[in-house]
Amino acid sequence: MSLLWQARFFTTVNHLRDLPKLQVPELAFAGRSNAGKSTAINILCNQKRLAFASKTPGRTQHINYFSLGGAHVAQHRKDATRVDEIRALLVDLPGYGYAEVPGEAKLHWNQLLGNYVQSREQLAGLVLIMDSRRPFTDLDVQMLEWFAPTGKPVHCLLTKADKLNRNESTNALRQARTVLGSYVDASGQPFPFSVQLFSALKRIGIEEADAKIQELLGFSEEQSAAE
Numbered sequence: 001m002s003l004l005w006q007a008r009f010f011t012t013v014n015h016l017r018d019l020p021k022l023q024v025p026e027l028a029f030a031g032r033s034n035a036g037k038s039t040a041i042n043i044l045c046n047q048k049r050l051a052f053a054s055k056t057p058g059r060t061q062h063i064n065y066f067s068l069g070g071a072h073v074a075q076h077r078k079d080a081t082r083v084d085e086i087r088a089l090l091v092d093l094p095g096y097g098y099a100e101v102p103g104e105a106k107l108h109w110n111q112l113l114g115n116y117v118q119s120r121e122q123l124a125g126l127v128l129i130m131d132s133r134r135p136f137t138d139l140d141v142q143m144l145e146w147f148a149p150t151g152k153p154v155h156c157l158l159t160k161a162d163k164l165n166r167n168e169s170t171n172a173l174r175q176a177r178t179v180l181g182s183y184v185d186a187s188g189q190p191f192p193f194s195v196q197l198f199s200a201l202k203r204i205g206i207e208e209a210d211a212k213i214q215e216l217l218g219f220s221e222e223q224s225a226a227e
């Protein structure tokens with residue numbers, strides 16, 4: 001059983017000023033609308049309707065937070081002592097690139113997203129969700145470039161890998177590694193970017209993603225220290 005299975009809904013945020021004040025590491029799922037962020041969170045947390053997944057693009061319109069640790073937290077959310085048991089937060093970000101969002105709302109989201117990924121101190125890293133059939137769209141690249149200067153890790157999930165055959169999967173992964181490897185900092189060092197194939201439908205890459213997420217949240221270090 002993964003620690004992620006303890007995930008519970010924590011809160012919904014629409015303005016940066018309302019971000020949780022908890023000092024625990026958080027990991028955010030970013031990506032284009034409809035790429036499969038909410039579905040990935042649900043499958044990794046082994047819950048059907050934790051994050052709201054939908055056939056309608058643009059479904060996730062706010063920043064939704066899920067807590068890990070203190071599995072009974074949801075029932076006692078107003079009880080401050082319970083909040084102390086939360087060890088980490090998972091964050092479902094609104095998808096970008098959804099054409100039918102009216103201009104002003106789109107601007108609001110983009111600013112919210114950009115500010116959030118660049119300035120959120122307790123953000124341990126980003127899980128960048130991209131459709132394996134069309135990864136690295138302009139907006140994905142913008143997200144990578146916003147985040148790269150923080151020096152924090154980005155783990156990319158190439159989702160809906162069930163839509164690719166074996167050959168296409170291998171190529172998609174290889175190409176993605178090449179793109180990510182082409183980013184280097186001022187001293188020529190690569191950024192801490194990684195990538196894998198993923199499918200919620202065919203359960204491809206779930207263990208790999210789970211292990212990576214726990215590593216990014218610092219859980220795996222804790223476990224090996226305890227051993």
Ligand SMILES: Nc1nc2c(ncn2[C@@H]2O[C@H](COP(=O)(O)OP(=O)(O)OP(=O)(O)O)[C@@H](O)[C@H]2O)c(=O)[nH]1
Binds near residue numbers: 031036058094162
């Ligand atoms: N075939 C296939 N479809 C998937 C997979 N993951 C998600 N989908 C489908 O893709 C659609 C969008 O999934 P969501 O998880 O809601 O996408 P999202 O990134 O959260 O979208 P927004 O909330 O709009 O940003 C849904 O119809 C899902 O069923 C997958 O691994 N394989």
Ligand SMILES: [Mg+2]
Binds near residue numbers: 037038053060095
């Ligand atoms: Mg969503």
